Amino acid sequence: MLTARRIADQVRAGDLDPIDVLEQALQRLAVREEHVRAYLDPDVEFARRMADVVVERLNRGEDPGRLAGVPVSLKDNIAVAGRSLTAGSRALEGYRAPHDSCVAERLIAEGAVLLGRTNLDEFGMGASTESSGFHATLNPWDRERVPGGSSGGSAAAVAAGIVPLALGTETGGSIRQPAALCGVTGFKPSYGAVSRRGVVAFGSSLDQVGPIAAHAEDAALLYDVIAGHDPLDSTSAPGERASALSVRADLEGLRIGIPEEFLDERVDKRVLQQIEKAVQVLGDAGAITKRIPRGRLAHMQHSIAVYHLVACSEASTNLARFDGVRFGPRVSDGHALWPLYEDTRGTLFGPEVRRRIVLGTFALSAGHADAWYRRALSVRALIRREFQQLFDDYDLLAGPTSPFGAFPLGEKLDDPVAMSLCDLLTAPACLAGLPSVSVPCGLVRKGSFKGLPVGLCLTGAQGDDPRVLAAARAFEVARGEPERSPLWELEA
Amino acid sequence: MSAPASENAPVNWEPVIGLEVHVQLATQSKLFCRCPARFGQPPNTLICPVCTAQPGTLPVLNAEAVRLGIRAALALGCEIDTRLLFERKSYFAPDLPKGYQITQFERPLGSAGSLAVESEGIEAFAVSITRAHLEEDAGKVVHRQALSLIDLNRAGTPLLEIVSGPDLRTPEQAVAFLKTLRRLLRYVGVSDADMEKGSFRCDANVSLRALGSDVLGTRTETKNLNSFRFVAGALRAEIARQGALLDAGEPVAQETRGYDPDSGRTHLLRHKESAHDYRYAPEVDLPAYVVSVDDVQALRDALPELPAARRARFLHEGALSTRDADALTADPKLADYYERTVALTEQPRETAHWVLREALRLCHEGKRELAELATTPERLAELIRLVSAGRLSQQAGRRVVTALEAQPDLSAQELVEQLDLHQVSDAAELQHLVDEVIAAEASVAQRYTQGDASLLNALVGSAMQASGGKANPQRLRELFRARLEQRD
Ligand SMILES: [Zn+2]
Numbered sequence: 001m002l003t004a005r006r007i008a009d010q011v012r013a014g015d016l017d018p019i020d021v022l023e024q025a026l027q028r029l030a031v032r033e034e035h036v037r038a039y040l041d042p043d044v045e046f047a048r049r050m051a052d053v054v055v056e057r058l059n060r061g062e063d064p065g066r067l068a069g070v071p072v073s074l075k076d077n078i079a080v081a082g083r084s085l086t087a088g089s090r091a092l093e094g095y096r097a098p099h100d101s102c103v104a105e106r107l108i109a110e111g112a113v114l115l116g117r118t119n120l121d122e123f124g125m126g127a128s129t130e131s132s133g134f135h136a137t138l139n140p141w142d143r144e145r146v147p148g149g150s151s152g153g154s155a156a157a158v159a160a161g162i163v164p165l166a167l168g169t170e171t172g173g174s175i176r177q178p179a180a181l182c183g184v185t186g187f188k189p190s191y192g193a194v195s196r197r198g199v200v201a202f203g204s205s206l207d208q209v210g211p212i213a214a215h216a217e218d219a220a221l222l223y224d225v226i227a228g229h230d231p232l233d234s235t236s237a238p239g240e241r242a243s244a245l246s247v248r249a250d251l252e253g254l255r256i257g258i259p260e261e262f263l264d265e266r267v268d269k270r271v272l273q274q275i276e277k278a279v280q281v282l283g284d285a286g287a288i289t290k291r292i293p294r295g296r297l298a299h300m301q302h303s304i305a306v307y308h309l310v311a312c313s314e315a316s317t318n319l320a321r322f323d324g325v326r327f328g329p330r331v332s333d334g335h336a337l338w339p340l341y342e343d344t345r346g347t348l349f350g351p352e353v354r355r356r357i358v359l360g361t362f363a364l365s366a367g368h369a370d371a372w373y374r375r376a377l378s379v380r381a382l383i384r385r386e387f388q389q390l391f392d393d394y395d396l397l398a399g400p401t402s403p404f405g406a407f408p409l410g411e412k413l414d415d416p417v418a419m420s421l422c423d424l425l426t427a428p429a430c431l432a433g434l435p436s437v438s439v440p441c442g443l444v445r446k447g448s449f450k451g452l453p454v455g456l457c458l459t460g461a462q463g464d465d466p467r468v469l470a471a472a473r474a475f476e477v478a479r480g481e482p483e484r485s486p487l488w489e490l491e492a
Numbered sequence: 493m494s495a496p497a498s499e500n501a502p503v504n505w506e507p508v509i510g511l512e513v514h515v516q517l518a519t520q521s522k523l524f525c526r527c528p529a530r531f532g533q534p535p536n537t538l539i540c541p542v543c544t545a546q547p548g549t550l551p552v553l554n555a556e557a558v559r560l561g562i563r564a565a566l567a568l569g570c571e572i573d574t575r576l577l578f579e580r581k582s583y584f585a586p587d588l589p590k591g592y593q594i595t596q597f598e599r600p601l602g603s604a605g606s607l608a609v610e611s612e613g614i615e616a617f618a619v620s621i622t623r624a625h626l627e628e629d630a631g632k633v634v635h636r637q638a639l640s641l642i643d644l645n646r647a648g649t650p651l652l653e654i655v656s657g658p659d660l661r662t663p664e665q666a667v668a669f670l671k672t673l674r675r676l677l678r679y680v681g682v683s684d685a686d687m688e689k690g691s692f693r694c695d696a697n698v699s700l701r702a703l704g705s706d707v708l709g710t711r712t713e714t715k716n717l718n719s720f721r722f723v724a725g726a727l728r729a730e731i732a733r734q735g736a737l738l739d740a741g742e743p744v745a746q747e748t749r750g751y752d753p754d755s756g757r758t759h760l761l762r763h764k765e766s767a768h769d770y771r772y773a774p775e776v777d778l779p780a781y782v783v784s785v786d787d788v789q790a791l792r793d794a795l796p797e798l799p800a801a802r803r804a805r806f807l808h809e810g811a812l813s814t815r816d817a818d819a820l821t822a823d824p825k826l827a828d829y830y831e832r833t834v835a836l837t838e839q840p841r842e843t844a845h846w847v848l849r850e851a852l853r854l855c856h857e858g859k860r861e862l863a864e865l866a867t868t869p870e871r872l873a874e875l876i877r878l879v880s881a882g883r884l885s886q887q888a889g890r891r892v893v894t895a896l897e898a899q900p901d902l903s904a905q906e907l908v909e910q911l912d913l914h915q916v917s918d919a920a921e922l923q924h925l926v927d928e929v930i931a932a933e934a935s936v937a938q939r940y941t942q943g944d945a946s947l948l949n950a951l952v953g954s955a956m957q958a959s960g961g962k963a964n965p966q967r968l969r970e971l972f973r974a975r976l977e978q979r980d
Contacts, residue, residue: 234550
């Protein structure tokens with residue numbers, strides 16, 4: 001599979017036909033999708049229409065843009081006008097988005113060919129994509145295992161080599177963790193860097209859209225397309241954004257800290273071995289790597305609790321609109337209002353979503369909000385400040401993305417506490433609004449995750465997205481092209 | 493749980509009343525989307541993905557609503573919080589698309605204001621304004637037979653909720669406060685404050701306390717009082733109901749009540765125990781919206797002289813009747829028109845009369861704004877001076893006003909000449925007129941001489957008519973009297 005950048009360059013030069021690019025992707029989809037079940041709706045006809053539009057633009061002598069002819073798959077919580085938008089929930093089955101999301105507008109404007117709606121944990125709530133209201137997605141490296149989540153469909157589609165690029169969304173780790181478990185690059189931008197308009201909200205103060213790519217450079221390309229101020233998202237950061245691709249991919253002299261809090265005892269030993277090797281690669285490429293003794297991120301230990309309180313509280317209000325009154329399916333005997341609410345929400349929401357709504361409702365309720373929600377906000381502010389202070393001394397922080405590799409399907413599904421550990425190392429950057437990337441850094445050699453990919457997580461200061469992506473590109477160059485899943489070359 | 497209406501306030505208890513008023517701000521568009529904020533359109537024609545809460549939509553704060561909200565709060569003498577924050581107030585209702593209302597909870601944009609109330613028949617008093625905050629309105633549920641239909645045209649229109657302190661003591665005070673508030677809001681142009689359209693809605697909090705006590709009693713809240721008459725009726729009913737309970741030694745329960753204007757009673761809507769837990773939480777889709785101190789100052793500077801002050805000035809400077817002063821200060825444009833006219837006539841009472849009767853008549857007849865009249869303050873002032881100088885009768889003056897509007901190129905003086913309306917004061921000419929009328933209406937004249945004094949007006953009227961409105965009515969009266977009383 002060509003990189004997105006090469007596809008776009010060749011399409012713009014007239015050396016590659018966007019229709020051929022798409023048909024090849026559709027062939028790969030036809031062969032590999034049954035092994036991963038990454039898509040909720042491949043929406044093939046829509047993709048073909050988009051490719052036709054790119055051809056028409058070329059025929060008119062226009063430049064279709066920076067993603068000319070590149071197939072990009074979108075997580076099914078990102079709206080594309082007239083296309084289905086389920087957010088992985090039965091509560092939105094059959095719903096069609098009335099408008100494009102801001103990111104879809106920008107992709108279309110740059111000539112991307114939107115290919116399919118990818119699977120996710122319902123409303124983004126989960127770390128395995130098993131909580132999808134429709135079906136589980138399988139890890140391209142081992143179909144007995146999860147791809148991570150909640151953007152598991154997007155990560156699996158890229159890791160299976162179906163598309164070079166996909167969009168995910170992240171609230172507590174939902175881009176980086178599946179990217180790590182599938183062996184691809186996933187980037188969560190700074191909060192406010194990418195518009196949330198048209199993205200089904202989960203935890204509004206945490207949610208971000210970001211790229212998942214087979215190559216770090218392509219992640220930077222996709223970031224450049226989607227990032228930038230949107231006046232219709234009031235939380236969108238004002239002003240011009242620096243281009244990530246225009247920053248030189250160079251690690252020379254970069255101060256990279258490895259906080260011991262990131263090397264938690266709950267992190268799998270063999271995952272840690274790969275991270276140590278990756279840090280070696282960073283150092284060999286000229287970065288100044290240094291361990292940061294335990295203590296400077298003292299409040300990070302509360303990240304999971306704080307993350308759940310904040311995200312669930314916000315979700316409990318964000319999901320109130322799914323009441324069966326204006327859109328989506330309705331479960332009702334047609335007579336009384338409250339049974340309509342109860343039956344619709346009680347029947348159509350899955351157990352994880354119901355659990356989080358109950359938790360968030362409790363945390364915001366009178367008499368409990370001070371002890372839970374407001375206290376969580378206070379600790380969040382402390383976590384943010386601790387990170388800010390670290391960036392006085394370091395350009396980037398490094399560590400594992402996930403405490404473990406891809407785990408077997410069903411292993412944690414009935415154990416929410418075990419599942420929540422997936423976010424152990426990713427939730428802090430979300431709480432602090434920081435840009436953070438997961439890049440593949442090798443396969444586990446031995447033990448229960450043998451042969452499965454490990455992700456190196458690089459995190460920067462708020463607004464430093466180009467630098468984080470540049471470091472990821474430089475790492476990929478220094479280490480060499482990542483190992484690919486068995487599906488990568490699979491033909492019919 | 494119904495309470496009979498009673499005109500009699502309880503003897504041993506003092507009512508304590510506070511009002512919450514929801515005012516729809518007169519913006520072009522809704523508070524968080526670009527849909528028009530208009531009344532009376534077909535159902536669900538003023539909606540978009542944002543105000544119907546489609547997944548993924550985000551609110552964008554309407555700067556005009558902020559401006560109008562601050563303007564209203566400044567007119568109420570409030571302190572202004574320049575850092576606007578919003579909260580989500582959660583509850584499920586079919587007309588609340590998001591399942592939460594975006595409102596201001598912890599930090600209202602205005603606080604600690606007050607409103608002076610002066611009204612005929614009651615002693616002047618002041619009411620504290622506890623807070624004024626921005627929030628979005630809900631839609632409407634319309635019940636048609638077995639169906640419940642939802643109209644979201646109103647969902648997301650901007651409201652300013654104004655909360656008074658518990659400073660009111662009688663239903664009459666409450667109504668006077670609301671009328672003064674409505675006049676002020678209209679005057680500064682932030683709302684049409686039309687109760688029938690629902691753009692000025694009131695909830696009333698009422699409690700009773702023992703006369704002389706400082707301790708507040710348990711209060712009830714009566715919802716959705718959408719006319720002044722209903723406000724007064726509901727307050728009377730609620731005061732009587734609570735008084736009867738307390739007299740009987742029974743406690744008043746903290747609850748939300750409704751008012752039925754047909755029976756004149758209030759009824760229970762819900763107990764406090766079943767009150768909503770609104771689970772207020774920060775509206776994380778809207779970061780703090782900061783208004784500069786300079787912008788607030790500019791809004792303060794742009795406020796006109798407020799109606800209470802202007803009314804007081806008109807009363808003081810012009811010795812106007814309170815009725816005329818009230819009427820002139822109902823609308824800043826009217827007050828401005830009056831002031832421009834009186835500056836030229838220097839006769840406040842006469843000018844108030846001509847402006848309120850004649851200029852407004854022209855507006856009404858021509859369906860025009862004051863500013864659109866051909867009868868400008870300058871032209872009207874010339875006419876008023878002619879009348880005051882005795883050159884023109886009142887009656888003839890009214891004809892000239894009509895002519896002023898119809899013939900914009902001619903001055904009042906020119907029209908008086910064109911219409912030949914110079915007042916006739918010549919004694920011989922008038923005497924002739926009087927004799928003619930007495931001859932023609934001999935029986936009326938006879939009844940007058942027999943003691944029916946009221947018939948003098950009829951005789952003067954006939955003479956005026958015969959003169960084409962030109963005769964000096966004052967002189968006519970004297971002549972009639974002289975002629976008829978002389979016969980005795
Ligand atoms: Zn709208």
